[in-house]
Amino acid sequence: xxxxxxxLGLLLIAAILFPLAAMFMxxxxxxxxxxxxxxSTYECGLETIGETWVRFRVQYYIYALVFVIxxxxxxxxxxxxxxxxxxxxxxxxxxxxxxxxxxxxxxYAWRKGVLEWF
Amino acid sequence: xxxxxxxxxxxxxxxxxxxxHFLPLWAADLVMMLFTIACLIAFAVTTxxxxxxxxxxxxGRIQDRYGPNRVGPLGILQCVADMIKMLTxxxxxxxxxxxxxxxxxxxxxxxxxxxxxxxxPFGRGMVAADLNVGFLYIMAVSSLTTIAILLAGWGSxxxxxxxxxxxxxxxxxxxxxxxxLSALGAIMLTGSLSMVxxxxxxxxxxxxxxxxxxxxxxxxxxxxxVNRAPFDLPEAESEIIAGYxxxxxxxxxxxxxxxxYVNAFIVSAIAATLFLGGWQGPxxxxxxxxxxxxxxxxxxxxxxxxxxxxLRIDQLMGLAWRFLVPLALVNLLVMGLVITLTQRKGxxxxxxxxxxxxxxxxxxxxxxxxxxxxxxxxxxxTT
Numbered sequence: 007x008x009x010x011x012x013x014l015g016l017l018l019i020a021a022i023l024f025p026l027a028a029m030f031m032x033x034x035x036x037x038x039x040x041x042x043x044x045x046s047t048y049e050c051g052l053e054t055i056g057e058t059w060v061r062f063r064v065q066y067y068i069y070a071l072v073f074v075i076x077x078x079x080x081x082x083x084x085x086x087x088x089x090x091x092x093x094x095x096x097x098x099x100x101x102x103x104x105x106x107x108x109x110x111x112x113x114y115a116w117r118k119g120v121l122e123w124f
Numbered sequence: 125x126x127x128x129x130x131x132x133x134x135x136x137x138x139x140x141x142x143x144x145h146f147l148p149l150w151a152a153d154l155v156m157m158l159f160t161i162a163c164l165i166a167f168a169v170t171t172x173x174x175x176x177x178x179x180x181x182x183x184g185r186i187q188d189r190y191g192p193n194r195v196g197p198l199g200i201l202q203c204v205a206d207m208i209k210m211l212t213x214x215x216x217x218x219x220x221x222x223x224x225x226x227x228x229x230x231x232x233x234x235x236x237x238x239x240x241x242x243x244x245p246f247g248r249g250m251v252a253a254d255l256n257v258g259f260l261y262i263m264a265v266s267s268l269t270t271i272a273i274l275l276a277g278w279g280s281x282x283x284x285x286x287x288x289x290x291x292x293x294x295x296x297x298x299x300x301x302x303x304x305l306s307a308l309g310a311i312m313l314t315g316s317l318s319m320v321x322x323x324x325x326x327x328x329x330x331x332x333x334x335x336x337x338x339x340x341x342x343x344x345x346x347x348x349x350v351n352r353a354p355f356d357l358p359e360a361e362s363e364i365i366a367g368y369x370x371x372x373x374x375x376x377x378x379x380x381x382x383x384x385y386v387n388a389f390i391v392s393a394i395a396a397t398l399f400l401g402g403w404q405g406p407x408x409x410x411x412x413x414x415x416x417x418x419x420x421x422x423x424x425x426x427x428x429x430x431x432x433x434x435l436r437i438d439q440l441m442g443l444a445w446r447f448l449v450p451l452a453l454v455n456l457l458v459m460g461l462v463i464t465l466t467q468r469k470g471x472x473x474x475x476x477x478x479x480x481x482x483x484x485x486x487x488x489x490x491x492x493x494x495x496x497x498x499x500x501x502x503x504x505x506t507t
Contacts, residue, residue, distance in 0.1 A: 010253040013157050014242060017252075020161045021238035025231045025379050032211050032375035045219040047282050048370055058220070058281045062290055069441070073297045076449070080304045083456075084260055087311040090460065094467075098460045105453055112449065121445045123438035 068120050072112075079108055129409045133249040136160075160252050164241050172385045173203040179385075179426050186430035213374040218281060221371065225279030230372065230379035232272035237386045239265045244393050245320050247403045247411030258319040259311060262394065263304055266349075269383065270296045273358070273368050276380070280371035288367025291437065292351065292358040298444035299348040299355075305452035306341035309334070309459045310398040323402030328471055330401035334478040335459060337485055339399045341452050346391040347425060348444070350384065354432035357440060392421035451489065458485060 047054045082104070090097055115121060127134075136156065143152040177192065177200055184191025192199030217226060243258045245251040255261050270293055277289015311317060313334065314325030325331075332339045348355035359367035369380045396402060396417035405413035435443070458481045466474045 009153065009157075010255055013160070013253045014239070014255075016157055017161050017164070017239060017242055018235070020165065021235040022231060024165055024238070025234045028211075028379070029227075029230070029375050032213075032215065036212055036374060037214050039214065042219065044216055047218050047220050048365065049282070049284070050365065054283065058283050058286060059278070062286075066290055066294055069294055069298065072445070073301070076301045077297075080301065080308075083305075083308055084311070084317065087308045088315055088317060090312045090463065091315045091467075095464055098464050101460060102457060105457060109450070109453060112445075116446065121442065123441045 065123060072115055072120065075111065076108070079104075130248065131409065132247065132411065164252060165238060168238060168241060168382070168386050171389055172382050173207070175385050175389055175422070176203045176206075176381075179429075182423070182426045183430045186427070207378065210374055210378040215374045215376065216371075218371050220281040222279045222281060225275050226371075227279075227376075229272050229276035229279055230376040232275065233269060233383040234379050236265045236268045236272075237383045237390070240390050241386075243319050244390070245323055245397060245402055246414055247409070250403075250411060251320055254318060254320045256316070256318050259307060259317045259322070259398075262319075263300070266387070266390075267296070267300060269387065272383075276372070277368040280368070282371050284364040284366075285368050285370045287364050288358045288370070291364075292368060295351070295355065295358060295440060295444075296349055298441060299345040299448070302341050302444065302448035302452040303345040303349055305449070305456055306335075306338040306345070307398055308456055309338045312459060312463060319397055319402075323397055323404060326401040327404060329475060330399065330404075332399040333475050335399070335455070335482065336479070337451070337455050337482045338459070339395070341448055341455065342395055342399065343421070343424070345444070345448060346395060347428060348440070350387045350391055352384075352388055352425060353429040354434050355440060356434060357437055360434055362434075388425060389418065389422060392425060393418040395421050451485070454485060455482075458482075 047058075083101075086093075086097060086101060136159075139159070140152055140156050143155055147155070180202070181191040181199070192202035195201040195205050217223060240262050242252040243255055243261055245254075273292045273296075274289045277285045277287075277292070280286075310322055310325075310331050313331060314322050316322065316325070351358050357363075357367075359369065364370075369377055372380060393414075396414065400417045400421075402417070403410035403414040405416075408416075459478075462474070462477050462481050466477050
């Protein structure tokens with residue numbers, strides 16, 4: 007098992023080196039003729055107006071909050087699923103209650119209009 | 125035939141034995157690890173060459189044209205030509221861009237792709253690292269792609285790139301939840317997160333017969349998770365040019381392309397492993413079965429791309445949160461109930477009860493939707 011993780015560590019290094027090597031190879035052989043027009047921001051021929059890094063809509067943050075709740079829930083569900091066959095009826099009832107609370111939260115968010123995209 | 129069955133496993137143990145003759149054991153292990161890594165990366169690169177050609181051919185056929193047919197027999201060398209073109213193409217970095225983030229993104233988007241390949245069982249004994257937390261590892265690592273794509277959108281300093289980037293985050297995190305929930309069924313049935321054990325658990329019956337609904341939920345959210353049509357809003361040409369990779373050219377664009385296609389193959393491979401029994405099958409060698417199944421699912425992905433129009437963003441988010449998440453939760457509970465009810469009753473009753481339960485869920489969904497449509501009509505009539 008430990009050697010598996012050593013393998014993953016080596017793979018991580020190789021996976022970082024591969025794109026770097028490809029980019030370096032391209033750097034050696036590609037032409038380089040920079041030009042202010044070429045390097046301007048691409049907007050189908052128009053000049054870009056105003057600041058790009060603007061604040062974006064609050065909807066994304068609300069979705070992110072709902073996501074965090076459900077993601078943590080799925081992390082709790084993994085050990086439950088692995089041990090399911092050994093736990094029997096108790097696990098089933100407990101998970102009904104746990105998911106019930108979460109479904110209640112989802113329904114509340116739904117009623118509040120969080121899941122509307124407008 | 126037994127020789128062909130374990131071809132790659134025998135080859136690897138033979139090389140290891142050969143190295144152990146004149147190297148200490150740890151050095152032989154190390155060389156084998158490096159060799160495996162080289163194999164995985166070579167596999168990823170050949171996969172993108174083959175899959176890109178196959179996809180263009182199949183989409184061409186669906187749209188009643190030939191697809192690439194000039195370079196090499198049947199156009200198979202087209203992707204090689206494309207790769208040479210991308211290597212020699214000038215790299216344009218926008219003057220406005222945040223250079224560090226702009227250059228970091230294409231590196232970061234490739235890393236999770238290679239990392240996930242390590243735990244996929246390609247055949248009997250053909251897994252690079254059999255982690256006992258295999259599936260959890262896949263979900264954890266593959267969600268890093270989201271961050272890389274957001275970096276690409278942010279670092280380009282282009283309004284369309286930024287829009288594409290934030291769309292990717294919203295879409296990928298929404299669809300991650302039904303994806304994980306639908307895969308839990310396979311984990312409950314085997315009692316293990318290891319991909320090898322999940323395949324071994326399907327020796328008698330593939331899990332698609334026990335949870336067809338889970339398979340469909342997984343497939344839908346997997347297509348959305350890898351940003352493919354009809355869920356390709358982050359790179360919708362008609363709305364936001366090319367989304368997060370608008371400003372990328374040359375080899376950096378090739379990195380995004382590689383990650384996208386190999387990720388699409390990886391989700392097909394995971395679907396084949398979790399639901400179709402992985403490498404198990406009669407007569408043919410195990411790795412051939414695995415690739416047959418994975419490419420069958422990949423063909424469905426191509427088919428969807430060739431035939432379905434793109435969704436709207438509100439439809440996309442609605443499909444995830446109002447349909448797939450509740451459905452996956454119900455499916456999970458019903459699956460638990462079925463497993464508990466049919467414990468010690470034999471395989472046949474498990475399959476039968478699962479199919480009936482899945483049918484009941486589908487019937488319930490149809491009734492609820494019919495009721496919702498009927499009520500909406502009533503409201504319209506009264507107001």
